[in-house]
Amino acid sequence: xxxxxxxxxxxxxxxxxxxxxxxxxxxxxxxxxxxxxxxxxxxxxxxxxxxxxxxxxxxxxxxxxxxxxxxxxxxxxxxxxxxxxxxxxxxxxxxxxxxxxxxxxxxxxxxxxxxxxxxxxxxxxxxxxxxxxxxxxxxxxxxxxxxxxxxxxxxxxxxxxxxxxxxxxxxxxxxxxxxxxxxxxxxxxxxxxxxxxxxxxxxxxxxxxxxxxxxxxxxxxxxxxxxxxxxxxxxxxxxxxxxxxxxxxxxxxxxxxxxxxxxxxxxxxxxxxxxxxxxx
Amino acid sequence: xxxxxxxxxxxxxxxxxxxxxxxxxxxxxxxxxxxxxxxxxxxxxxxxxxxxxxxxxxxxxxxxxxxxxxxxxxxxxxxxxxxxxxxxxxxxxxxxxxxxxxxxxxxxxxxxxxxxxxxxxxxxxxxxxxxxxxxxxxxxxxxxxxxxxxxxxxxxxxxxxxxxxxxxxxxxxxxxxxxxxxxxxxxxxxxxxxxxxxxxxxxxxxxxxxxxxxxxxxxxxxxxxxxxxxxxxxxxxxxxxxxxxxxxxxxxxxxxxxxxxxxxxxxxxxxxxxxxxxxxxxxxxxxxxxxxxxxxxxxxxxxx
Numbered sequence: 001x002x003x004x005x006x007x008x009x010x011x012x013x014x015x016x017x018x019x020x021x022x023x024x025x026x027x028x029x030x031x032x033x034x035x036x037x038x039x040x041x042x043x044x045x046x047x048x049x050x051x052x053x054x055x056x057x058x059x060x061x062x063x064x065x066x067x068x069x070x071x072x073x074x075x076x077x078x079x080x081x082x083x084x085x086x087x088x089x090x091x092x093x094x095x096x097x098x099x100x101x102x103x104x105x106x107x108x109x110x111x112x113x114x115x116x117x118x119x120x121x122x123x124x125x126x127x128x129x130x131x132x133x134x135x136x137x138x139x140x141x142x143x144x145x146x147x148x149x150x151x152x153x154x155x156x157x158x159x160x161x162x163x164x165x166x167x168x169x170x171x172x173x174x175x176x177x178x179x180x181x182x183x184x185x186x187x188x189x190x191x192x193x194x195x196x197x198x199x200x201x202x203x204x205x206x207x208x209x210x211x212x213x214x215x216x217x218x219x220x221x222x223x224x225x226x227x228x229x230x231x232x233x234x235x236x237x238x239x240x241x242x243x244x245x246x247x248x249x250x251x252x253x254x255x256x257x258x259x260x261x262x263x264x265x266x267x268x269x270x271x272x273x274x275x276x277x278x279x280x
Numbered sequence: 281x282x283x284x285x286x287x288x289x290x291x292x293x294x295x296x297x298x299x300x301x302x303x304x305x306x307x308x309x310x311x312x313x314x315x316x317x318x319x320x321x322x323x324x325x326x327x328x329x330x331x332x333x334x335x336x337x338x339x340x341x342x343x344x345x346x347x348x349x350x351x352x353x354x355x356x357x358x359x360x361x362x363x364x365x366x367x368x369x370x371x372x373x374x375x376x377x378x379x380x381x382x383x384x385x386x387x388x389x390x391x392x393x394x395x396x397x398x399x400x401x402x403x404x405x406x407x408x409x410x411x412x413x414x415x416x417x418x419x420x421x422x423x424x425x426x427x428x429x430x431x432x433x434x435x436x437x438x439x440x441x442x443x444x445x446x447x448x449x450x451x452x453x454x455x456x457x458x459x460x461x462x463x464x465x466x467x468x469x470x471x472x473x474x475x476x477x478x479x480x481x482x483x484x485x486x487x488x489x490x491x492x493x494x495x496x497x498x499x500x501x502x503x504x505x506x507x508x509x510x511x512x513x514x515x516x517x518x519x520x521x522x523x524x525x526x527x528x529x530x531x532x533x534x535x536x537x538x539x540x541x542x543x544x545x546x547x548x549x550x551x552x553x554x555x556x557x558x559x560x561x562x563x564x565x566x567x568x569x570x571x572x573x574x575x576x577x578x579x580x581x582x583x584x
Contacts, residue, residue: 036373087566092373093319097516098565100321104513105558112552219509223384226377261400265388268381275378276366 003134008256009249014141014210016248017148021203022221023228023240024152025196031234032172032192035085035095039103040200041221046106047073047201048208049114055121062121062209063143066202073201074194081193086186103218110215120212144206149241151202155195156237168192220264227271230278293425295542297497300432301490303534305511306518307439308486313516314524315447316479317459319372321512322379323487325363325386328506330356330488331495332390335406336397338496345409349492357481357488364480368473371462380512387507402502406495421496428497435493436531439486444527446482455479514538517561523571533571 026040047069054065084102088094126140159165170178171188179185207213207221228247232239247267255263305323313319334352337343343351367378390397397403409421409431419427446452454475457465466472491511495501514537515530522533537560545553568575 036377084562084566093376094565094569096319096373096376097520098562100513101517101558101561101565103558104554104561108552108554108558112549112555115551223381259392262388262392265385265392268385268388271381272366272378272385275374275381276369 004256006134008252010135010137010141012249012252013245014145014248015252016245017145018203018207018210018244019224019228019247020152020240020244021148021199021206022225023232023244024155024237025199025203026222026225027229027232027234027236027240028155028168028192028199029196030229032168033085033089033189034092035089036092036099037196038096038099038222039106039218040099040196040225041223042103042106042110042218043073043076043197044200044204044207044221045213045215045218046076046110046204048204048213049110049119050201051205051208052114052119052121052213061123062205063147066147066205069201069205070198074198077194077197078190080197081190085193086189103222107215107218110218114215116214116216118212118214119208121209123209126209140209144210148203148206151199152237152241155199159237164188164191223271224264224267227267227274230271230274233278288426290425293429295539297425297429297432298542299535299538300429300436301494302514302518302538303531304432304436304439304490305487306515306522306530306534307436307443308483308490309515310519310524310530311443311446311486312476312479312483314519314530315443315452315455315459316476317455317462318368318476318479319376319516320379320483321376321509321516322381322383323483323515324507324509324511325379325383326356326360326484326487327491327494327511328356328383328390328503328508329360329386330491331501331506332356332397332403334492335403335495335501338407339403339405340396345407345496349489349496352492352495353485353489355488356491357485360488361477361481361484364477368476368480383507383509383512387503390503390507397503400503402500402505404500406499406501408496408499431493432497435486435490440528440531442482442486447527451475451478513557517557517564520561520564520569521571523573525570526573529571529573532573 022040022044026037029035029037029040050072051062051065051069054060054068055062080102084098085095088098123140126138126143128139129136130139130142131137157165159168167178167183167188168191170181170183171185175185178188204213224247228240228243231243231247247270250266250270251263254266305327309320309323330352332352333355334345334348337348337351338345363379363382367375367382370378391399393399411421412419421427421431446455454465454470457468457470458472458475462472491506495506515534518534518537519530520533521537522529522531524530537557541553541557545556549555564571
């Protein structure tokens with residue numbers, strides 16, 4: 001029983017780390033640009049598929065292809081921002097519908113390219129267990145958890161210690177005032193969007209090494225990102241780590257101790273509850 | 281008229297029935313989304329619940345479909361719209377997100393309550409509407425498509441009429457005021473909460489009714505299909521495409537989108553035909569945000 005609980009705890013922690021990464025990208029985009037990116041989960045899954053292809057076609061370890069996935073997703077994010085988001089960003093509801101449409105587009109594009117089969121990256125090296133006694137963790141899991149935590153901390157330092165971070169925070173506080181102070185807000189938006197999407201792509205890669213990908217997953221991941229964001233409050237990085245981990249552990253405990261098929265029901269309930277309490 | 285023209289071809293009739301369903305959903309979505317300005321991403325919740333309740337009552341208790349549809353509509357539409365009490369505390373995008381979560385919560389509940397709903401296995405052999413006997417002539421809903429075609433056509437026309445009546449009533453004015461500026465409407469003495477609830481109620485009622493009828497037309501239900509996000513998205517695309525400010529816009533948009541989807545998109549690409557739907561949605565917003573009817577109107581004016 002104790003072993004099972006510990007196991008669920010560790011799975012919840014790794015899953016929570018991935019959720020936190022997704023939520024971080026989402027909340028960066030939302031906090032700075034006021035855009036609710038409903039295609040975020042689909043972009044995450046796309047990142048996972050890129051890593052999957054790198055693994056399948058040229059046999060690159062996902063941990064090595066991680067920076068490449070991040071870079072390519074940042075490029076996709078830049079293209080998306082320049083071609084689409086920049087034109088429609090005045091009204092919140094319009095961006096909502098457009099990103100939703102883009103999500104449908106991406107889902108079916110992935111369905112077309114990779115079919116609806118479940119895809120995953122399996123490496124013997126990543127499956128090796130490490131740990132003592134009851135506490136056993138596979139290398140892949142621990143790497144994933146450490147990487148997601150490191151990335152979140154790196155982003156925290158980027159936001160608080162660098163000039164560009166200062167510009168991002170200024171823009172999120174007051175766009176007009178920031179523009180008057182000589183900050184190029186369009187550039188800030190572009191950078192935020194790229195970072196957000198790249199974080200999503202990295203999360204997708206980590207997800208792909210631990211679980212499995214399929215095109216329909218995107219919508220679910222978007223909602224998970226929102227659950228964490230809403231739980232934590234916009235732009236609150238500590239909150240996002242805690243929210244992600246709580247959600248991951250709650251999901252895993254439901255999955256292990258109640259029923260696996262309602263794993264996500266908990267998150268949706270938490271989501272509605274948090275929305276209603278916080279945003280009325 | 282169409283059934284005679286196509287010589288009762290079952291495939292074309294089936295496509296038209298689907299088109300009517302999408303048009304009805306779009307019309308009822310538009311009462312809340314277009315007239316009242318409350319964009320909802322969760323209308324699949326009403327559709328799926330209407331379908332599931334009606335099918336369950338007909339299957340498990342053996343009620344006549346006519347009665348079970350009524351019950352499905354009452355439970356799925358009217359009692360579920362109580363969610364508005366909670367969700368209307370939220371504004372704009374938050375409302376849309378909460379509704380999105382609401383649809384998924386119901387889906388997982390149906391999956392979880394295996395004991396009553398068969399869970400992910402789905403429900404088979406849902407009875408169709410009882411045959412109607414007029415003297416020696418029988419209208420059968422099981423073997424023939426034509427009666428079903430007329431049922432869904434009449435449903436669409438009723439929804440259109442109700443939508444028109446609401447738009448012309450004093451509530452229609454209140455809805456428009458809420459859509460344009462909710463705070464200003466409230467200051468002007470409109471009970472915005474009551475108006476939004478009314479819009480949600482009517483919208484949910486027709487969505488659930490369509491769902492219930494759909495269950496008895498298709499004879500098979502499964503949670504992933506009944507609560508599929510398509511039932512929430514298609515009406516939005518249809519309304520936007522046709523034009524949300526026109527009463528007839530969603531109706532024409534729904535029929536056109538469905539026909540184009542089946543005869544063009546699916547012919548081009550069987551797996552992943554929604555690529556085009558997503559693109560269409562984006563293009564519509566970018567290039568004709570007021571729908572294609574507005575575009576036609578503008579073109580006409582230019583000629584004169």
